[in-house]
Amino acid sequence: MTESATWHPAAAADPEHLAARAWSIVENGVLAGILGASTVAIWFLLLDLVTRGMPFFTPSLLGSILFAGARPEEVHGLNGAAIFAYTGLHGLLFLAAGAALAWMFAQFERNPQVGLILLLLFATFEAILWGVGVSMIPALAGVVGAWAILVANVASAATMFLFLLRRHPRAFARLRQAWEE
Numbered sequence: 001m002t003e004s005a006t007w008h009p010a011a012a013a014d015p016e017h018l019a020a021r022a023w024s025i026v027e028n029g030v031l032a033g034i035l036g037a038s039t040v041a042i043w044f045l046l047l048d049l050v051t052r053g054m055p056f057f058t059p060s061l062l063g064s065i066l067f068a069g070a071r072p073e074e075v076h077g078l079n080g081a082a083i084f085a086y087t088g089l090h091g092l093l094f095l096a097a098g099a100a101l102a103w104m105f106a107q108f109e110r111n112p113q114v115g116l117i118l119l120l121l122f123a124t125f126e127a128i129l130w131g132v133g134v135s136m137i138p139a140l141a142g143v144v145g146a147w148a149i150l151v152a153n154v155a156s157a158a159t160m161f162l163f164l165l166r167r168h169p170r171a172f173a174r175l176r177q178a179w180e181e
Contacts, residue, residue: 025102028167033098035163036156037091043152044144054078058144059086065140072143098160105164108171116175126153 063082
């Protein structure tokens with residue numbers, strides 16, 4: 001399915017249309033989540049290789065902190081269980097983010113004003129997520145680099161946004177229309 005199911009008032013009560021629309025949102029959300037998670041994973045894989053010569057250091061660090069209670073300065077090597085656990089959590093969080101974004105794009109088609117508000121809320125959420133992450137675990141930001149976290153967040157959001165724009169070709173026009181009104 002290359003284009004989303006588009007909402008039409010006359011078809012709103014049609015169960016087949018609702019099912020197709022829901023499936024489109026789920027499909028777009030899963031794909032967007034996979035793309036966003038992959039973008040972040042590839043970014044940190046390359047960064048770990050270049051800066052530390054140790055691939056998978058960042059997921060090992062994050063997994064050790066979240067699941068083993070380690071402090072950032074205590075993590076010096078790789079922990080397979082921590083990498084696996086963090087990668088699973090990372091994937092689930094991105095699937096949820098992808099689903100939320102796919103739902104937002106479906107809203108752009110129905111009501112561009114609501115879509116504009118949702119887009120601004122998403123940008124605010126991204127900023128809060130970055131700020132909370134950097135401020136709650138400042139030692140982690142020191143090890144990984146606040147700039148690296150910011151690049152990962154922006155790159156993953158841009159990847160998911162561009163993918164969804166491609167799947168919802170009318171969404172951008174509707175969003176621009178709402179912005180001009």
